Amino acid sequence: MNLNIKYYVNQAEMVDAVTLPPNEDVNEWIALHVHVFTEIIKQMFLQVQQQCTCTHMTIQNIVYANEPAYDYISKQIEEIQKYLTDENIFPQQAGVPFSKSFLPVARTIFFKQLRVFGHFFLHDNQLQNQYLLPQHFKHFVLFTREYELLQMTDFDCLQSVIQTIM
Numbered sequence: 537m538n539l540n541i542k543y544y545v546n547q548a549e550m551v552d553a554v555t556l557p558p559n560e561d562v563n564e565w566i567a568l569h570v571h572v573f574t575e576i577i578k579q580m581f582l583q584v585q586q587q588c589t590c591t592h593m594t595i596q597n598i599v600y601a602n603e604p605a606y607d608y609i610s611k612q613i614e615e616i617q618k619y620l621t622d623e624n625i626f627p628q629q630a631g632v633p634f635s636k637s638f639l640p641v642a643r644t645i646f647f648k649q650l651r652v653f654g655h656f657f658l659h660d661n662q663l664q665n666q667y668l669l670p671q672h673f674k675h676f677v678l679f680t681r682e683y684e685l686l687q688m689t690d691f692d693c694l695q696s697v698i699q700t701i702m
């Protein structure tokens with residue numbers, strides 16, 4: 537799969553980028569974005585490795601896990617990887633139909649990605665300059681909204697951030 541990670545300079549370009557291209561299967565489109573955002577998160581994680589010394593997995597003042605954020609995120613990425621290599625959920629060949637489990641699993645993955653983005657955004661600010669985090673996060677928010685992949689309430693603890701980037 538050719539993962540083209542693009543940077544969108546303006547809102548219009550980004551809104552365009554989330555629109556389903558003509559003749560594209562919507563599940564195929566969502567699967568592609570699961571891969572793209574996973575790749576972005578993995579690259580950010582590599583960059584933040586030495587710097588994320590947060591003793592708990594937090595977003596704002598909400599504690600999601602009583603373990604270092606680094607360990608938590610590392611496990612989330614492993615779990616996402618496991619899903620991505622499961623051919624019953626992510627068919628490796630074009631034209632193979634997606635199973636009924638695809639959308640629920642995709643939603644689970646987007647939810648994990650949201651937490652990772654949220655933590656990086658709020659607690660590991662060096663990423664903001666190094667890795668265009670606001671642009672990627674904005675793309676993520678637009679995409680998951682467009683295809684209703686997350687609940688509005690999932691974004692609750694990130695409202696202030698979203699207001700600054702949207």
Ligand SMILES: [Zn+2]
Pocket residue numbers: 587588589590605606655659660
């Ligand atoms: Zn951190």
